[in-house]
Amino acid sequence: MSTRTNLLLASLFLAIIFTLLQISAHYFYFYWIYWWFDWVMHFLAGVTGGIAGYWVLYYGEFFENRSDKVFVLTMSVLSCVMFSGVVWEILEYVLGLTQAHENMYVQDVFNDFVSNAAGAFLGIFISLKATIYRNV
Secondary structure, eight states, X not given: OOHHHHHHHHXXXXXXXXXXXXXXXXXXXXXXXXXXXXXXXXXXXXXXXXXXXXXXXXXXXXXXXXXXXXXHHHHHHHHHHHHHHHHHHHHHHHHTOOOSOGGGHHHHHHHHHHHHHHHHHHHHHHHHHHTTTTTO
């Protein structure tokens, strides 16, 4: 299979794993039993979004003729993932899904953003290694 197909299948596989974990988490109360589970889910969402976002932008040829292609592509994917994380946090707050107490809420959101960014960087690294830096 081509790299293009492999990256798309990887992002699809991760999205399925994420969905199954999310369903299991709500059914078995993982978010309330395991304090670290939220971090894992945000990290996994970042990896999934990083690979999927990279796939869309790289194979959409948005940055084909740029000399700073890697930097712009990385920052664009990271921005998309972080924007999604911000929207998710707003949605959690509006729907009352946060489990953090008021005095810990800012720290919880910060940890979620760090997990999102770390996952996105891993997803971008995997994608760069599979495409631009394939022979390095």
